[in-house]
Amino acid sequence: MSTALFEARKLTRRFGALVAVSDVSVALHEGEIHAVIGTNGAGKSTLINLLSGELPPSSGEVRLGGQDVTHWPQPKLAHAGIGRSYQRNNIFLPLTVAENCRLAAQARVQRPFAWWESAQACRTSTARAKAAIDRAGLGAFAQRTAASLSHGQKRQLEIAMCLATEPRVLLLDEPLAGMGPEESHRMLDLLRELKTGHAILLVEHDMDAVFAVADRITVMVNGAVIATGTPDEVRTNRDVQAAYLGGH
């Protein structure tokens, strides 16, 4: 297998006496969707927060392209190509799809909201925003306000905003949450399409979706990894069946 693009090595995060993430190692490869599953409170969101630089680990290492980036702050990691989406909506409802994506792109090329800084930077942001909108399948909605989008389209917009920063790694926190079957289907197609050129970490509760789309799956229980493997390996793993899947 190729060298990992982005890696957690023995990451641990404590909140007081609670060990939310315990000695977790995960390797993400370009062209792959690596899902992280686990029951509520297993530590999945904390793991994403550690990987995106929003939380410092108590111990362990994060590596990007072989470089130790463990203590880099979130903006520096974003600039280096780590993109993430959130469980909560992170979009500006009164702005259009294009404006939301341009703001996200500007966060990468210049200071956000500094519209006056440079015409060239503005053109670059606009081009990146347009490419991201098209890739996320929202081309027909670019001039619509975010408020007028359906729930599923808002989740697509969050992905587009992430893509507008031109990341190499996508950390996606429950992109299917609240979606109906048709919207989920469209999102899964989008995720499959986004594998090209990206390494994707997917935290998702919808097991059918995870097993349909993931190349590798890591299973967490109480902060620790109990199994990692292909969907077939994980499905037939006795520890996973006992602890989590209930014979899925």
Ligand SMILES: Nc1ncnc2c1ncn2[C@@H]1O[C@H](COP(=O)(O)OP(=O)(O)OP(=O)(O)O)[C@@H](O)[C@H]1O
């Ligand atoms: N900022 C914090 N301070 C204290 N405890 C926290 C904090 N963030 C998370 N925790 C605790 O860490 C544990 C892991 O939480 P986390 O949100 O990472 O789990 P999760 O697997 O993402 O859960 P869910 O599937 O419900 O989103 C939980 O017991 C949670 O209460």
